[in-house]
Amino acid sequence: MLEPHLFALHSLTLKQMAEPSQLADIVGVPEAELAAQLEKAEADGTVLARKGKYMIGPTGREALDAAYPTAFADLRSSAAVAEAIESFETGVNKQILDLTTQWQTKEIGGEQVPNDHSDPEYDDRIIDKVGRVIEKTGKVLRPIADADPLIDRFLERLGGALTRAEGGETDYVSGLRVDSVHTVWFQMHEHLLRLTGRERPE
Template identity: 70%
Template sequence: MLDPYLLTVHTLTLRQLGTAEQLAEVTGQPLADVEANLEKAVADGAVLAAKDKFMIGPTGRTQLDEAYPTAFADIRASDAIRDAMDAFESGVNVQILSLTTDWQTKEVGGERVPNDHGDADYDAAIVDKLARVHEKTARVLAPLVAADPLVDRFLDRIGTALTRAEGGETDYVSGVRVDSVHTVWFQMHEHLLRLTGRERPE
């Protein structure tokens, strides 16, 4: 697995611009450790700093590209993980994308129009479906959860977003300014691709 320094740099491939606090939330690392790792990464030229936010630089991407094959060698050699990823891509990931589209738009008179979220029953049905897909995802990704605790953390964060959406905070379905289901799912998917050495499907 990645050492704490490279894990911090890696987090900037999942959240492409973030504060130390936001990066610590993604990985669960102590904030002080993330801050120290970022300070070193900036000095190394691996990470670029803009006031209190950070983004990965070309040197950081090269460091990760060189580290991934060794750090994730066992994961990439696992048949169970390969099968889990196949099931993830062809199943739950497709379902999440479809449900996100259904959340953002709805069919009216045979045409797709923006969802104004005026139909509480329509929205509640989608959140319920998202929760069922979330439960299924935990089963599909079980081999990856066993191999990398960060995968389980992503699933927990998606569960937290769903709880807030169920409580009426609708931004937590697909909002970009909060850790919504869609935002955290995107981060998790990117992490899975980097773990397994796969490309994002078209």
């Protein structure tokens, strides 16, 4: 796996222009430890900093690209992992993207229009379907989670977002300003792509 300095850089591929506290919440590393690594990375030029927020720089990305094949060699050579990521891409990932579209729009009079969330029954059906996909995702990704515990953290965060959405905080389905299902899913997908060396589907 990645040593602490590179892991700090990796965290910035999951949320750019972020404070250490935000990154710590994503990857489960103590904030002080992550902040120290980011300060070192700023000093060596692999990250950029502005007003307490960090962003990975070109040399940081090059360092990660060079490190990933070795750091994740065992994981990338696993047939079970390859099968799991394929099932993820062709199954639950497409399902969650489709449900996000259904959440954001709805068909009225044969036309797709923005969902104004005035129909709680429609919204509840979508949230219920999202919950079933998240449950299935935990099973699909188990071979990868067994090799990389960060996957379980993503799944826990997805569950937390779902619980808030079920409780009426609808921003937690696809809102961009909170750790919504959509936001956490995007971060998890990015992490999976970097673990496995795959490209993000167009």
